[in-house]
Amino acid sequence: MSDQDDIKAIMRQLPHRFPFLLVDRVLSCEPGKSITAIKNVTINEPFFPGHFPSEPVMPGVLILEALAQAGLILGMRTVESEEGTIVYFAGIDKARFKRRVVPGDQLLLKLVVGSAKKRIWRFDAEAWVGDELACRAQMMAVPGKPDAN
Numbered sequence: 001m002s003d004q005d006d007i008k009a010i011m012r013q014l015p016h017r018f019p020f021l022l023v024d025r026v027l028s029c030e031p032g033k034s035i036t037a038i039k040n041v042t043i044n045e046p047f048f049p050g051h052f053p054s055e056p057v058m059p060g061v062l063i064l065e066a067l068a069q070a071g072l073i074l075g076m077r078t079v080e081s082e083e084g085t086i087v088y089f090a091g092i093d094k095a096r097f098k099r100r101v102v103p104g105d106q107l108l109l110k111l112v113v114g115s116a117k118k119r120i121w122r123f124d125a126e127a128w129v130g131d132e133l134a135c136r137a138q139m140m141a142v143p144g145k146p147d148a149n
Helices: 009-013 060-078
Strands: 025-030 034-040 086-097 106-117 120-129 132-142
Touching: 009 025, 009 060, 025 060, 034 060, 060 086, 060 106, 060 120, 060 132, 106 132
Parallel strands: none
Antiparallel strands: 025 034, 034 106, 086 132, 106 120, 120 132
16 A cells, blocks of 8 residues: 555545545555545544434445545546546436444445546446445546636
């Protein structure tokens, strides 16, 4: 593992910060092809006190957000040569949840580029806990330039 895969490198690539930064480490990344990253789920997450107090469960929308952030890292590493480009989340299809994610779990985030046509990228995304599939979805992203405000 290189130093480009640690949290400092992730924070240089993603605009997200606590409590919304949901990728802890990149295990592997092949720009333009695939990424595998992790999200450690702890009881200290700010959403657990309200979701749900007596039965803490990671909200599905945040599992999808963790996958989207891993996709953003893959996208940013793919377009690294295009200065000023950021990759924006553009859509989601066929999201399915197969397993609850609870404190103590480690989400393995796996995305594979399905296609990259007309600057719209499609990813096949999966989140795993051990050998159990927690979530599967198809995601879309588009590279672009941020507004100059």
